[in-house]
Amino acid sequence: MDRCLGDLKSGERACVESIQGGGAIRRRMMDMGIVPGVELEVVRRAPFGGPLQVRLKGYYLAMRRGECAKIVVTQIHEFNIDTVDNTRHIKHSLASR
């Protein structure tokens, strides 16, 4: 069950599984710390279909819904809610991207 970051409700957390597409946008996301394994939280969604405010690695990022749709995430379950310490890094085989 693949979900993208844009599907999350505000307050929900998720882990980045992969980033679709390529080019400048993906590189930009990489520079901002969005790499597979990283934990994200949607803080709020701007009204009228505006951008999303996302928290990761202790800082905030604004991203449009279009960009959020490229980030495939797996949801983090309730019992993990306290692990805000973003040191968690899920192992992925490199070839899977």
Add this chain to the structure above:
Amino acid sequence: MKIALVGNPNVGKSTVFNVLTGSNQQVGNWAGKTVERKSGIIQRASQTIEMIDLPGTYSLTAYSQEEIITREYILRENPDVVMAMIDASNIERNLYLVLQILELAPRVVVGLNMMDLAESSGITIHSAELAKALGVPVVEIVAAKGKGIEDFLTEAIRMGTLEEDPLLAQVPYPEELERKIQAMEELLANHSWATKYPLRWLALKRLEGDPEIGQEWKTSAPNLAQSKGKNSCCDYEVGVTYELQETTVLPGEKLLHKYEAEGWSKDHFEMAFADAKYQYISQILPKFRTHLNPTKPTRTDLIDGWVLSPIWGYPIMLAVLAFVFWGSFVASAPLGGAISQGMAWAAERIVSLLEWGQVPDFIQSLVRDGIFAGVGAVLAFVPQIAIFFAFFSLMQDSGYLARAAFLGDRFMQLMGLHGKSFFSLVSGFGCNVPGIMATRTLEDPKDRLITMLINPLIPCVPRLGVMSAVVAAFFPGSRGSVVMLSLLMLSMLLVMFSALFFRRVVKQTERSAFVMELPLYHIPTLRNVLVPTWQKTYSFLKRAWTFILVASIVVWVLSSYPQGVSMQETWAGKMGGWLAFIGEPLGFDWRIMVAIVFGFAAKETTLSTLGILYGVAADASQSIAQAMTGAMTPLSAYTFLVVYMLYIPCLASVVTTYKESGSLGWTSFGVAYNLILSFVLGWIVFHGGLALGFH
């Protein structure tokens, strides 16, 4: 010794730079770029240090202009030491850049800023442990309070005078990747490039297929003779220029093909390297960082709860913008008035001096009505611009500007623009000059150009003033507000339409990415607000004054020759007469055309021009507009308002567009577009109105 200051945006780099260099700063643009270049000379003990403040950047890839500049500078200019500043409250992402720098530059000192901000959100960083993990000195600083800045520099100087390069920490790559990197390193080891750059960095970039690897650049000092001939007002680009000398193909092409066949493309490598760096950061993080109560809401969370809230966000933004507008464009009016009066007074002094010296009348008139009146009209805007830029710096530094971009992004998206264009466009309602200058925050040069070109379509305060006077005269009572609103709606629609149209013209294919950091709120220092305010105001004056002087003289000549004739007989008056055929289909008589021609210099003069032409004393604006009611029907008045609102705002805005875009072609395009659009629309409104039975 050459020292470069590098870091993410919003880490307080400029604070450190301002403290260290004080007034010995040189501000210009990077050659061929629209990014500000700041350098300064520092004297410490026996050392003369050239310090350069590289633009804030998140990485050293080649995504934005800022990144390209930073990378090129480190690569080509080989600074002796790199001072890397990081934000303690956001250390993970900041370290990503540091790791990239460590691979490229052998001598690095890390400045750990914003410790106070980090502590308030429960983060403690043990700088000694961080230094051990990275293998470089780490200096704790509180830039806003000036603490540790001198130590930071001392450490950098010490690093620069070391005999040998220190041993830096290396990012451990996963085994499979490491083997591939080492294979590439072997191939490159004997190449001449390996003596110039760190081998590891070279191998990584070769694997990523970086186009710059293998390019030999010649550095040429600025050609003095050339820059002198270029006009002293415009030597805005400082520093060296680069010339591509030769391109060598480095070994390893075969290996790259082999990897490609195995499924390791350039992108794949890039991603894997980034991933390894982040992995490494999270691995070493527990050694030097403790984070208490990570779920406790921070000050930023609390403020954002209001500022970005779906209910309160927009009202708060409106209030903030209203305050900024009031402060810059209303409260500053007495200052501007004082400047005008001062100029008028100075003109009188000089003229009486000229009279005493029996200088011919036309020179007296040139000085008073040409130079002083024209330049004075522009100088009167300087307080507005200065106060506006003070607010701008305040909003940018405190973190609010990014929030405004967040809230405004939805509307910008409709035009295919970036959220950051929002503030530039909103500023246009105050004055188009700072609006155009505010496009500097946009990263994409094409988005920036589009924003710059649509800005003049937004009516500024002086235009709104003239418009409301005309509206009040022709459409009394509540009809007036409907008319005014319809004009503003029209302007909005055209801004939107033009943005989409310009996207095609500039061939903007890439949908602008909106991945923007929302920095933590903090209180900016006074120096950080005042220094950029002064620099921007000064650069506006420095760049614009010759143009405005020349234009004022031209306008004066056109409007006062042949001498001693009435206004319609002067050259400018005749021009209006010749242009009457353009105005005719729109229902304009020659007087309106003359006023439009005169309005090129500054639109707020339009009413007084019309006053003279209609034979009304130029004191009360209301009476001028009233005089026009006899000569025009409401429909032609509305047509006039449409044309007036849309054609170029003023000379200063055209000069600013030229200076900011650096292109005469785009500036002329913008001017032509405004003129054509305004008249075509005027025609449509007039004839559409007639067809609908208005008159």
